[in-house]
Each structure stands twice: as structure tokens, then as C-alpha cells.
Amino acid sequence: MNSLKHVLKWTVVVILGAFLVLVVVRIFHFNNVDATNAAVAKIHATKLTLDDVMGKNLPEDPKELSDKTIAGVDANQNGIRDDVELAIFKQYPNSAKTRAVLLQYALVLQMQMTLPTVNKETFTAAIEDKDRALNCIWSISSRSDINKFSRETDANENFVTLRQFNTEQRKTYQHDLYKNLGSYSSPNEGCDIDLLTLPN
Amino acid sequence: MKKKDKYLKFLIIFILFVSSQLSLAFDTGKCSITGYTVATINGVFTDEQGAGDNMIALKKKLGPFVNNQSINYQYLLNPSHLAGLGDLVEVAYQKYFDDEAVQDYDLVEMLKRSSDKINTQKILLVAHSQGNFYANSFYDSVADKQGGIPSQSIGVYGVATPSSRVAGNGSWLTSSTDKVISGLVGRVLSRKIMSANASINFTDGDDSMGHDFSKVYLKYEGGKIVSDILASLQRLRNNNIQKPDSPCISPPKLSVLHKIEGGVLAVADPVALGTRTALVSTIEVGYAMGAIVRDATSKLAYNLAKFITSFGSNNTADVLLANDANPPSPNNSNVVENPPAPFVSIIKKTSPKTNTGESPSVVAVIETQKQVAPALSKIVEIFNNPIPKVNQPTPRGVNFSGGGGGGGIAGVIPLIPEPVIEVPPLAVLPIDTPPPEIIVDVILPIPPAPLPPDTTPPIITLQGKATETVLKNGVFVDPGVTAIDDVDGIVEVSEVGSVDPTILGYYTLTYTAKDSKGNTSTLERKVHVTSRQYIPKYKFGSDNGDGNDWQVWAFNGSNIYAWSDVYVNHYLREQFKVHRYGNLLYNCSDCLLRGVFNHDPQLGFEQSDILFMRPLEGNNPQFYLDGIYDVDVQWDATGYTFTSSSSGNVISTEHVDIANLDNNAWTGWSAGYNQFENFPSGNWLGHSGWFPGGYENGLTGGQNMILPPYPIYQP
Numbered sequence: 079m080n081s082l083k084h085v086l087k088w089t090v091v092v093i094l095g096a097f098l099v100l101v102v103v104r105i106f107h108f109n110n111v112d113a114t115n116a117a118v119a120k121i122h123a124t125k126l127t128l129d130d131v132m133g134k135n136l137p138e139d140p141k142e143l144s145d146k147t148i149a150g151v152d153a154n155q156n157g158i159r160d161d162v163e164l165a166i167f168k169q170y171p172n173s174a175k176t177r178a179v180l181l182q183y184a185l186v187l188q189m190q191m192t193l194p195t196v197n198k199e200t201f202t203a204a205i206e207d208k209d210r211a212l213n214c215i216w217s218i219s220s221r222s223d224i225n226k227f228s229r230e231t232d233a234n235e236n237f238v239t240l241r242q243f244n245t246e247q248r249k250t251y252q253h254d255l256y257k258n259l260g261s262y263s264s265p266n267e268g269c270d271i272d273l274l275t276l277p278n
Numbered sequence: 279m280k281k282k283d284k285y286l287k288f289l290i291i292f293i294l295f296v297s298s299q300l301s302l303a304f305d306t307g308k309c310s311i312t313g314y315t316v317a318t319i320n321g322v323f324t325d326e327q328g329a330g331d332n333m334i335a336l337k338k339k340l341g342p343f344v345n346n347q348s349i350n351y352q353y354l355l356n357p358s359h360l361a362g363l364g365d366l367v368e369v370a371y372q373k374y375f376d377d378e379a380v381q382d383y384d385l386v387e388m389l390k391r392s393s394d395k396i397n398t399q400k401i402l403l404v405a406h407s408q409g410n411f412y413a414n415s416f417y418d419s420v421a422d423k424q425g426g427i428p429s430q431s432i433g434v435y436g437v438a439t440p441s442s443r444v445a446g447n448g449s450w451l452t453s454s455t456d457k458v459i460s461g462l463v464g465r466v467l468s469r470k471i472m473s474a475n476a477s478i479n480f481t482d483g484d485d486s487m488g489h490d491f492s493k494v495y496l497k498y499e500g501g502k503i504v505s506d507i508l509a510s511l512q513r514l515r516n517n518n519i520q521k522p523d524s525p526c527i528s529p530p531k532l533s534v535l536h537k538i539e540g541g542v543l544a545v546a547d548p549v550a551l552g553t554r555t556a557l558v559s560t561i562e563v564g565y566a567m568g569a570i571v572r573d574a575t576s577k578l579a580y581n582l583a584k585f586i587t588s589f590g591s592n593n594t595a596d597v598l599l600a601n602d603a604n605p606p607s608p609n610n611s612n613v614v615e616n617p618p619a620p621f622v623s624i625i626k627k628t629s630p631k632t633n634t635g636e637s638p639s640v641v642a643v644i645e646t647q648k649q650v651a652p653a654l655s656k657i658v659e660i661f662n663n664p665i666p667k668v669n670q671p672t673p674r675g676v677n678f679s680g681g682g683g684g685g686g687i688a689g690v691i692p693l694i695p696e697p698v699i700e701v702p703p704l705a706v707l708p709i710d711t712p713p714p715e716i717i718v719d720v721i722l723p724i725p726p727a728p729l730p731p732d733t734t735p736p737i738i739t740l741q742g743k744a745t746e747t748v749l750k751n752g753v754f755v756d757p758g759v760t761a762i763d764d765v766d767g768i769v770e771v772s773e774v775g776s777v778d779p780t781i782l783g784y785y786t787l788t789y790t791a792k793d794s795k796g797n798t799s800t801l802e803r804k805v806h807v808t809s810r811q812y813i814p815k816y817k818f819g820s821d822n823g824d825g826n827d828w829q830v831w832a833f834n835g836s837n838i839y840a841w842s843d844v845y846v847n848h849y850l851r852e853q854f855k856v857h858r859y860g861n862l863l864y865n866c867s868d869c870l871l872r873g874v875f876n877h878d879p880q881l882g883f884e885q886s887d888i889l890f891m892r893p894l895e896g897n898n899p900q901f902y903l904d905g906i907y908d909v910d911v912q913w914d915a916t917g918y919t920f921t922s923s924s925s926g927n928v929i930s931t932e933h934v935d936i937a938n939l940d941n942n943a944w945t946g947w948s949a950g951y952n953q954f955e956n957f958p959s960g961n962w963l964g965h966s967g968w969f970p971g972g973y974e975n976g977l978t979g980g981q982n983m984i985l986p987p988y989p990i991y992q993p
Contacts, residue, residue: 169760209337212338222993233737253327256327257325258326259327259330261353261388261391263350264352266348277814277986
């Protein structure tokens, strides 16, 4: 009888201990949930602006500083890495539409690389926005000739990705981020800016 | 008694608390009869990035619509467990129970996710590699089941399927050259699979296993896959069973066991991953320290190999490969050599024993290699993932013949250092397969093998436009190009061709870039030497991008505003308002000429390229009266219909036929009856500087405007 009591006592102690641990864990969990929800909302609220497309606040060339860190330099704080932003403007000075789609893609890729909270929810949210940016890039090419469409869109995507992931550290970091990817719905929405409002 | 009550209270509180934490709420979404869902399920050996990229590649090929209904793309993650070790058991288990639904933790999670997010009746599961087991089980779990999906509304399409079936009699595509499915699962393991129905000739730069979804199957059979999927979607039908205001799939009942398993995996997966990472890090440190020992080991191993192979005829042991800096080629055909390198890599095995005592032939050795491969390739993948690739631009290693998992980097053994690694024997094999007698004793560091052949040419990118325009007798300045190679970085570009600005016509400039391996790419630019060029200057709107906020186009005696350009049935529709000041003798909005060109006039044009000219549609007698008029211009294949109205009353309407009009035509404007002669310079602005009526109700307006031209047809 005593041994039974002993077992019962320790069973309850263990359960109580587990309960307390769970309570503590859940407190942190709910705190994290709030932070994560705020981060996800911020990710989805991050949009390209017309000023970005028109280059109203173009940064100076960060030169060698651009590759010193994974995040690089974003002096004008528009969420787009400065060297990538400048490359897009240099390449497409006369096409606001092309700039708009490429800048949006650069913006979401940079957002992935600078997530303040990295977990499944935030990274998956960033991936959803990446898919939206891809829809935007695809929207400026006609699908009537699928091979031509692939060539054009590949070139546009590569123009950004080759520059965005231009160091081994950045490639590795991005690859590791993908370990946080969960199931998700790929959105059908596209551009942040209505391309029809752009002059060229 | 009191104590017992206390314990009981604790127990009740604990159970209630845990239950409340683990309970899940599901969104009750809508289940629409319009639209389709395409849900992709990856193979377990494809990492998350590869799986995500695969879905995007499919989405890009397939597009956003089918049958004028949108496609909702869902990415159903088939995650890896226990740092990959759990996956091996999973595959074997699924293959063994191939004919029935395998309701494991991941499948339940997929069903839960689908219940939350799938909002169309019609759904097609597109699976790759091991994901096909899940697709089949998914189908079996919901098709014609209570709370599931009627079979008429759900289908499965399999790519590189290791299964012996495609649920719902779905279509599939498997290449006979897929070394994982056709090779390993089909031939080596002799498992029953769907027969190969394609033969992809992939090249050196592709996935060496010929198994990757986007880089092999979509790349070479993308057209077939898209057409198969479209046909599969066409077969799906709506039903009367799924209710529009309920989830398309009822949420699965989550057992306590499932929740516990979720909790265990939530802890065990990161721990296993961390252990794996730590192991690899340790190995990397050991690798440097072991460098001194390496050469001696190499020689020892090589001599050992040589010794063993000298007894090769009795087939008690085979050494598959052994090499050092300059090893003599073994004469024995059972010895397979890796690319020359300073280290040793030995895989020792016992040959399959035969009752007859017959000596296995060389073929038997190759067969054995393939049997080793599944476990090896998994180890390869386990070790590949976490290794930081800093200063290691391309994964180095040797291609290993034999099977592996889905896509990606499987099949390449990276720089694995010294330690002896016991390979979990044949964890990937179905449990009814007699274990082949294979023991991998030693895997020593594989040397830095030659980099994969560089077969990718540089990418040339044009600065400026693909077609540049220069006015006759002007100066053409080539905007230049840039070329980036995936290995060499920025490479030089040579240019062939020249432009004579004194002679009208099109000229071609050809740019050529070559990398250090001789891979060459070319790109052309057209240069149009032309008499005239339409250069837009400003457009309406506050967000028009030109830095102005023009809302009124001001002429002498009239204003034009509220202009819009949209496309109706692919043809341009222009709408605007004209405010005419009838007390003036001279109203110069009539000075504005519409021009119709046989191509985009921004690329330059000649007089012969102008198909048609006519004053603005406001030019009718009524417009000499003071007032505001609404103008609507709808284009079609033969011309356009304009309608002028005032206060809702149609004043005039007319269809204007234009000869030789086709869908390449554009329309634009010139002012001052300039006839596009000196466009855009010259007197094309109308009479500016005097605006008796003022701007419209405070709207800002511009005089020096010329609107962009628009194509009359948009595909």
C-alpha cells in the first residue's frame, strides 16, 4: 500500500512538474504568437510605392559595402537593397513598368533576408509575397508564345536573383531559411502598383 | 482521502489544460463551384526550397486560369523527419502498403491543411516521386467518403511515381531514364511501378539522376505535363454533395496519438537536425585534423584494395574504388575507380552469396552498386544540407551511380571527411525484400573532384531597348550590354554590325559573349533609322509617373479631361470629356489630329506608316456650342465607333472605317494640324497660353502635353 502511495505521489509530482513546464512554455508561446502575428501583418503590408518606381529617393552607390553583410545596405530605407535598386534603374531607365515589377521582386527577396523574426509563419508569409511578386513579373509578358514567355520572365527573374543572391553567404542563408517553409497557398494577386498607371 | 482528492484535482486540471491547448479550430471556408485547386506534393528527398521552386515552376508553366476559371495553387509540404532517417522508414512502409491509404502523421496534417485552405470543389493533386504515395493516400482518404470529395471532383497526376498505381485512374509521367524510379525502384529493387511512358535525354548539366521535377521533367516534358494536367482538370466535374458554405473537406479527426506524435516530432526533428549539423561540424573540424593521416590512410587503403582484388576471382570481397594521387589502374574489373584524387574512398562489400558457388560477374558488381545507392544517397543528402557552402561555389564531389530520392543534389557525395561511417543497412528497402548482403564499411573523404562541367553560357542583357530608334542624320549612341556568367561573373562582349544614320531602315547589331569554357551566347538589337518618332510627353493622372499632376489637357477655347484608356474584348476603348467654350470663334481642340499607325510609332515611322488621320472626335457642329460633351471611342477590327453625347443625350455617333487596319495598329495624336510632320517638335501644342474658361473646378492642367500612343488591340 505504501509503495502504491509512493508511486502515485511521484506520478502526481511528475505530472505537476510537466504541467508547470507546459504553462511556462505556453506563456512564451503566446508571446511569440503575438510577435509572429505582428511580423506576418507587417510582411504583408510591405508594398512597393510609386516613389520607389520613379526613383524619387535613389540611394548612393554603396560600392564595396554592399556585400559586407547578408542584409547589405539600404540607405534610403525603402526595403530594397541599394545595389540591386541602382542596378534596376541603370538597366531600365526608360521603363517604369519593368522597374516596378523588378523592384517589387527585389523588395520581397530582401524582406526574406532581413526578417526580424524567423519562423515558419513569417517565412511562409514572405514566400507568399514572393509568389505575388512573381505573378507581377509574369504579368508584363504575354503567354501567347510560352517559350518566349519563359525566356522573358526567366531573364527578368534572373536579373534580380543573380544580384540579390550574389555571394555564397547570401545563398546559404536563403537556403537555410527555406527550412522554415510550411504548406501555403500561392496567391493569385500580383503587382503592388497598377502598371496601367505608369507612363512607359 | 484528502490527498487523493488533491491528486485527482491536479489530474483533472492537467488533462483539461492539455486538451484545451491541443484542440484545434478550423476555419469554415467556402467551397466554390468555380475555380480549380492544384495542390502539389513533393517527394521526401526534395528539400523545402526545391519543393517550393517546383510548385512555382509548375504554376508558371500552367498559368493562372483554365476554362476561364482561376487556379488556386496549394503547396502541401511533405516534410522530412528525424533529419532524414525517418523518411527512409516512411518510404519503405508506404511502398509496402502501396495499395491502401497510409494514414500517417504527415497525411493527416495535409488533410488538415486542405480542410483549412482548399476552397474549390475541383481539386487535382500533382505529386512528384514519393509524394505520389501521399497523393494516392489523400485520394483514398477523401474520395467518395463522408465529408470528403466526390470522385468526380478530385484527381491525381503523378510525376516520377514509385507507386504501382495512380489513384482515381489518373495520368502519370515517368521517364525510362529516371535512375531513381525506373532504375532503382523499378529495375534494381524490382518493385511494381507504373511503366515509364517517356524517355528524357537529359544532359550533363542537369540532375544526374534524371529525376528532378522542374530541372528535368518540366524542362524537357513541360508541354506534355501541362497538357496532361489540363486534360486532368477538364475531367473534373462539380458535384451537388459539397455545400458552398462548408469546407470542401471536413477536418480530419485528430487522435490523441496524432497530437502526441506531433509533439514528439516538434521536439525530435530539430534535435535530430541539430545533431546532424553538430556531427557534420565535428567532422569538418576532424577533416582538417585528419589531413595528416589522410595520405597514409590512402596508401594503406589502396594497398588493401589491391590486395583484396588480387583475390577477386573468389568474390569474397569487392573494393569498389580506391585511388590516391596517382594510383596504378587496377587490372581487376571488379575495381571501379573514382576520378583521380589524392584521397581514398573505399566501399567494401561482400558479394551476394550464391548457393551454386558461381562467381558473380562484373554485372553483379554494378548491380550491387545500385543496391547500395539508396542508403548512400540519403547519407549524401543528410550531409549535404547543413554544410555551409562559403567559398565553395559549386558542390564538389563525384557522381554516384544508383538511386536516391527526389531531385536536387542527391547522387553527389560531398567532401565527407575521414571517419568510418556505418551505413544503416538498407533502411530504404521494403520490408518484404530479403536484405542483400551489403556492408558499407568505410567511406573515407572523397577528394575534391572536378567541378561539374560548365555548359551554361553567359546571360547577355541589353541596356536600353531591344529596338532603338534614331532620327535620320542624328547620332546613334549604343546603350551597350552587360553579360554575366554563372561561373566567370561579368564577361566581355563583342559586337558586330554598324548603323548608318544617314540611310533610313533597320540595322542589326549582334552581341556575343563567351565564358572561359567557350560557352557562347548572342543577342541582337535592332536600330531603326527613321524620319519621325512619336515621343510621348506627359499623360493624365496624379500617379502618372512623369512628376506632374495633369488632369486637364488645355487648348485654346476648350479643355479635355477625364481621359481613360481601357480594353474591351481586347480592343481599345477611349473615353473623355470635352469642355467647349462656344463664345469663342476659334476652338483649337479641333486642331488635334488622331493618327493611326501600322505599328508602334514610338519606334519611328514614315509618312507611309500613317494609315489614317482625322481631327479629334469633338469636331462636329454641336461642339461649337458652349457645353460639356462626353466622347466614347470603341475600336474594333475594322475601325472605331465614336459617340458624342451631352447630358446623357447622344448628339452624334458614327463608325469610322480604316483601310488596311490590323491588330498591330496603334493610335496617337498630333496637334496644330501638324500632320505628324515635325512630331513632336513644331507647332503641335495648339494655341497655348490663353484659357478663358479656366481649368475645370480646380483641376490642374497642362498645355505642353502629348499623350502616349496606345495599341488598338491587346491580346
